[in-house]
Amino acid sequence: MNVTLTTNPKQKPDSSKLGFGKYFTDHMLVMDYENGAWKEPEIVPYAPFEMYPATNVLHYAQGIFEGAKAYRTKEGKITVFRIDDNFIRMNNSATRMCMPTFDAKVVKAALFELLKLEKDWIPTEPGTALYIRPTMIANEEVLGVHASHKYRFFIILSPVGSYYAHGLQPTKILVEEHYVRTAIGGTGEAKCMGNYAASLMGGELANKKGYDQALWLDAKEHKYVEEVGSMNIFFVIGDEVVTPQLVGSILPGITRNSCIQVLKKYGYKISERRISMDEIVAAYDKGELKECFGSGTAAVISPVGLITYQGKDMVVNDGKMGEITSFLYDKITGIQSERYPDEFGWVTEVK
Numbered sequence: 231m232n233v234t235l236t237t238n239p240k241q242k243p244d245s246s247k248l249g250f251g252k253y254f255t256d257h258m259l260v261m262d263y264e265n266g267a268w269k270e271p272e273i274v275p276y277a278p279f280e281m282y283p284a285t286n287v288l289h290y291a292q293g294i295f296e297g298a299k300a301y302r303t304k305e306g307k308i309t310v311f312r313i314d315d316n317f318i319r320m321n322n323s324a325t326r327m328c329m330p331t332f333d334a335k336v337v338k339a340a341l342f343e344l345l346k347l348e349k350d351w352i353p354t355e356p357g358t359a360l361y362i363r364p365t366m367i368a369n370e371e372v373l374g375v376h377a378s379h380k381y382r383f384f385i386i387l388s389p390v391g392s393y394y395a396h397g398l399q400p401t402k403i404l405v406e407e408h409y410v411r412t413a414i415g416g417t418g419e420a421k422c423m424g425n426y427a428a429s430l431m432g433g434e435l436a437n438k439k440g441y442d443q444a445l446w447l448d449a450k451e452h453k454y455v456e457e458v459g460s461m462n463i464f465f466v467i468g469d470e471v472v473t474p475q476l477v478g479s480i481l482p483g484i485t486r487n488s489c490i491q492v493l494k495k496y497g498y499k500i501s502e503r504r505i506s507m508d509e510i511v512a513a514y515d516k517g518e519l520k521e522c523f524g525s526g527t528a529a530v531i532s533p534v535g536l537i538t539y540q541g542k543d544m545v546v547n548d549g550k551m552g553e554i555t556s557f558l559y560d561k562i563t564g565i566q567s568e569r570y571p572d573e574f575g576w577v578t579e580v581k
């Protein structure tokens with residue numbers, strides 16, 4: 231693989247001030263698609279792309295991405311969490327968006343070379359990681375609305391801390407009753423750029439009212455819970471942990487799936503099913519809404535302390551992180567950091 235090293239390495243940020251996605255490492259991976267085939271991936275210095283204003287992704291948003299994380303263990307090993315699942319999902323997103331799929335083995339090997347080169351950028355403080363952002367964009371200079379003939383795949387790396395500025399403090403979510411993120415038959419289950427653009431309005435409205443995020447409902451009846459946009463959502467109702475089933479409009483989260491597998495293995499009652507806001511309100515009124523949390527690569531496991539729906543404030547677990555939420559946070563971050571054995575085969579060493 232061709233590697234061009236930077237002549238101007240950057241100063242690494244203080245790991246107590248990372249936040250999310252603000253710093254980028256010295257190098258990135260780039261792979262172009264032209265004439266019906268992917269070229270060899272290359273490692274090059276992190277730098278701006280040159281693009282014509284007519285480049286089609288800038289107009290029609292034919293673009294997809296992923297989020298994964300790399301860690302550095304106490305012994306100095308580099309590891310990645312469920313990276314094969316990211317590449318499987320990215321290829322599914324590519325198919326949905328009429329983009330070419332890629333050979334995950336080639337990309338994974340190239341990513342591992344990039345991670346080895348950037349190993350000193352991997353933060354080691356608890357709660358930090360090196361975020362991996364694989365992205366694919368349509369890269370043809372043409373304004374006709376059709377699938378592009380040229381693409382650019384790239385991977386950038388960013389040392390990150392907590393996604394939310396308040397860390398593990400429970401988040402506040404506002405149920406969005408008017409706007410929708412996506413509908414069944416739409417692109418909701420693909421990790422495409424447009425889904426995130428569509429979610430901005432709900433997010434902004436929620437932020438203005440002092441909430442961290444909007445909770446999206448289904449597009450048809452505005453009744454059933456879907457996801458938060460940057461995370462999937464779980465509720466603990468009585469002794470049942472519930473998360474919306476994947477109906478086509480919800481992102482099939484890899485952390486969501488990890489939570490389900492851990493809960494099943496440890497004997498919890500976990501259901502993937504439709505959940506209406508009426509059910510959440512009724513459970514809250516009966517004192518049965520015990521916990522609520524979000525899951526995502528960036529958000530990890532984030533407790534939710536307040537849900538507001540139709541003007542009704544529902545304070546969950548006295549606004550504190552609950553027992554099952556803490557168990558999952560500890561278990562999943564423990565497996566990621568090798569504090570616990572990798573009993574699910576999710577961790578790969580980068581060699």
Ligand code: COI
Nearest residue numbers: 296297460526527528529
């Ligand atoms: C992730 O969790 O990795 C995501 O992609 C969600 C968000 C930060 C866009």
